[in-house]
Amino acid sequence: MAPKRHDKRDDYWRVDSRLNLMSQSDLRYHLSETNYPSTNGLSKERLLGYAKRVQRGQLCYHQCSDSELQKFVRDRGLRVPGDQFRKKAYIDALEKADLVETFAKFVNLAPELRTLVYGYYLDEFEEQLDCPTQPPLARSCWLARKESLPLFYDRTRLNIKLDVNWASRCLQFDAQVMSFVLGLSDDTWSMVRKLRFETDLDPEGHDGTLVRTMMQRMTIVIVTYKSKESTWGIQSSLP
Structure with missing residues (x-):
């Protein structure tokens, strides 16, 4: 294997x-x-x-x-x-x-105390993460998942890397990012509050004229949040 x-x-x-x-x-x-x-x-x-x-x-x-x-x-x-x-x-x-220490009675704590524990746990992570998998705590049981995931996505800025496809004149997700985007359910996307998009385009670089020209003709991938529907959608702005 x-x-x-x-x-x-x-x-x-x-x-x-x-x-x-x-x-x-x-x-x-x-x-x-x-x-x-x-x-x-x-x-x-x-x-x-x-x-x-x-x-x-x-x-x-x-x-x-x-x-x-x-x-x-x-x-x-x-x-x-x-x-x-x-x-x-x-x-x-x-x-x-x-x-091997465990705390089997964690779920018996008051919700306010559990929230404090989640906060201490999440504070150990960097604020900006590149397409992260969900933390192990959110996969331990349904209660921890329900209570900790909203806090995780509220505190975390997701860094989305976009690659430049010069042939098709568009910015696109690489395979790992696409797997991340498509792998999250609508309920999970509704928890996301911070997004940062990153690309290697540099209009001020040596190829600045070429980059600015291509950007004017390029298809830009846009991710928008629809508050009424509580979902994130992916669309493209046509040139």
């Missing part, structure tokens, strides 16, 4: 993949820049794990007191091997639990 093609539209919500490309010394320096405690002697795998914890905004247990660690373990019902307190064992147990 052929490997699945990497889709850059998914990158915006992922933990920074550049961390995986860093050397051991680069990871150690990166952590020192975030005021992380001493990482001398740690393996690259361990350093990478801590770098990802920092990026996720997770607590650094190395900075906690012994009593705080004991309370965290007790409150979360974790089991730590050994009868006596060992700080490393407690830290390892908490970090391991963080990797």
Whole structure:
């Protein structure tokens, strides 16, 4: 089976993949820049794990007191091997639990609190995204989808790239953008509030005269929002 093609539209919500490309010394320096405690002697795998914890905004247990660690373990019902307190064992147990932590009663929170959680989640994304897939949160359950998607599209400016087709004298979507545009339902398009169109046309460049002439004769793709019908439509303005 052929490997699945990497889709850059998914990158915006992922933990920074550049961390995986860093050397051991680069990871150690990166952590020192975030005021992380001493990482001398740690393996690259361990350093990478801590770098990802920092990026996720997770607590650094190395900075906690012994009593705080004991309370965290007790409150979360974790089991730590050994009868006596060992700080490393407690830290390892908490970090391991963080990797599989779930909150099954999230839907029992008041809607106002759930909205706050969605906001914190969405604030981690850039405001302008290139034809993004919907965030994983919106695919977790029907309630999260219903409540989070309107917030996602309200906060996000969709950047639409248009390619120049000189032969047919028109601006057109590339295959990825077209897949994105056609893949959204009418209900989803009605949530979109911010669009930005981008093209490589440069009237002030060296070929400015040619570009201005072609633009005068060009078919321009227009996306309009019809408020009464609550849908987005795609049309062309004929030359």
